């Protein structure tokens with residue numbers, strides 16, 4: 001309490017000046033001035049645009065290839081016709097990278113939304129109701145967290161038959177306890193704040209306090225985590241695809257599988273490992289950069 | 305209020321929590337606040353003032369005792385009647401910023417109590433919000449702004465406006481000015497005074513130093529480690545403090561007259577406030593009391609006794625201290 005109090009007092013002297021707009025708007029303004037945030041947002045935009053407009057951007061079909069030019073010791077490199085060369089099946093590498101963004105984005109967004117939604121529901125119940133509901137749900141989350149994420153995802157993907165849907169469910173499940181615990185902790189922190197006490201002293205009903213005051217004020221860390229978790233989801237999806245647990249149809253371009261498929265060609269065509277690797281790094285980096293910048297903007301403690 | 309106790313259980317355990325002890329934050333307090341008057345509650349930080357104030361409003365559950373408000377037993381009220389009663393008793397908080405939801409603008413903060421109790425909605429509520437701003441001396445333009453845009457003093461005015469929204473009868477003000485700059489403390493205290501006159505409010509004002517409550521309180525209670533150790537009309541408490549703890553507190557308040565200031569003794573309290581989880585035996589103040597006697601102090605709990613009209617003290621030796629028969633120990637009187 002006293003830490004929160006002195007913290008708030010510190011803030012009150014910091015912000016005595018007239019700052020227009022809400023705290024959210026203030027955070028947004030700070031983001032726009034932060035080069036890290038801008039770079040992150042630019043990379044994410046690039047990633048999303050490529051994924052959404054893949055059919056228009058890709059110069060060739062990602063699935064039809066010409067095997068005649070391929071041997072184990074020779075895979076054609078970049079040329080005017082194929083800027084990134086051909087893959088081991090004679091397909092245009094650039095087009096496959098472009099289409100690969102679709103699988104990444106789809107898996108990332110769907111699995112994360114699902115995981116975050118379920119996790120936040122559990123977290124809100126635990127943090128809002130407290131008591132034995134909280135204890136029970138959190139012990140459950142502890143058990144889920146005790147299992148290593150990727151290992152768990154592998155198990156789920158293996159049990160459910162390899163497919164994009166299995167990958168999404170696996171990654172969603174891994175994310176559930178992360179978001180549940182985060183939202184709960186954040187809500188419990190808010191629940192003991194003075195403005196909640198003030199609302200109680202006014203006679204505001206309990207569920208209204210939880211939904212109207214506690215929850216909205218607890219979302220900042222969840223937004224940050226969501227951005228960072230998207231990065232993790234993309235890596236996990238690539239990892240699962242690399243292990244052969246991705247889409248059931250091998251012709252669907254996925255960056256993780258593209259990496260795996262080039263293993264025997266590492267000597268003759270190292271560029272085939274480089275390009276999907278780069279694509280993964282760039283998209284992951286975008287979400288990580290934006291996530292870190294968001295954390296800084298939303299958390300007054302990290303502000304300078 | 306009678307025999308009020310608030311104990312916070314100290315819990316331990318990994319899977320199932322079980323109480324292993326209790327923080328006796330408020331331990332057997334009786335006090336009466338007369339309608340239309342101000343009761344000042346003073347004591348060191350951590351002695352249980354906030355807990356007492358919150359227990360009166362039943363924002364924390366009392367472990368024992370009764371709180372009567374206008375004949376209503378607050379401590380045993382069921383949730384819905386309690387919720388309705390809240391309209392009649394309000395609270396002003398120590399830290400004005402943290403007591404305001406950062407995502408609500410001022411209008412929404414002021415409309416919330418009106419809407420909660422269905423006093424006013426829509427346009428009426430918004431008009432009332434502007435009225436309230438006017439009452440606490442803020443411009444109507446403040447309505448659209450957010451708490452972080454204001455100074456500390458302005459924020460406390462918003463907090464006061466919210467407390468006034470439902471025309472309460474009792475306001476518990478928990479250290480309403482201690483988070484504010486000294487230069488604006490007086491303004492806020494004056495505002496509270498004016499509002500009391502205008503609306504006939506009853507106040508319980510909590511403070512950690514005597515200076516703040518002196519002028520606005522009819523009666524002052526001095527609290528130490530969960531107990532009231534002295535209670536008296538304000539002027540009398542200042543003129544003739546009887547309890548050793550009050551005497552020590554008073555000796556720390558500077559006196560404007562330099563001659564008196566030079567002559568008087570300063571009694572400094574040594575050591576920290578003992579833990580309320582494990583209060584000292586006998587008189588709770590005996591571990592720090594400069595007047596401590598070899599008998600009774602450490603093994604007999606002093607009751608709050610009436611020494612004069614409306615003046616009660618919880619010290620075995622209050623009479624002897626008053627007559628000067630017992631002097632403070634020299635070690636406690638540097639300079």
Ligand SMILES: Nc1ncnc2c1ncn2[C@@H]1O[C@H](COP(=O)(O)OP(=O)(O)O)[C@@H](O)[C@H]1O
Pocket residue numbers: 312327328329347348349350351352353354355356580
């Ligand atoms: N919710 C709580 N749980 C456990 N202990 C508490 C709680 N609230 C207050 N306390 C303890 O009760 C004592 C009195 O606190 P408080 O009423 O805030 O004192 P004051 O307002 O006089 O500074 C302190 O020792 C504090 O640590």
Ligand code: SF4
Pocket residue numbers: 547548549587588589590591593594595596597600601606618619620621622
């Ligand atoms: S009873 Fe003894 S220890 Fe307690 S205040 Fe009086 S003189 Fe001091």
Ligand SMILES: [Mg+2]
Pocket residue numbers: 350353354355478479
């Ligand atoms: Mg306090």
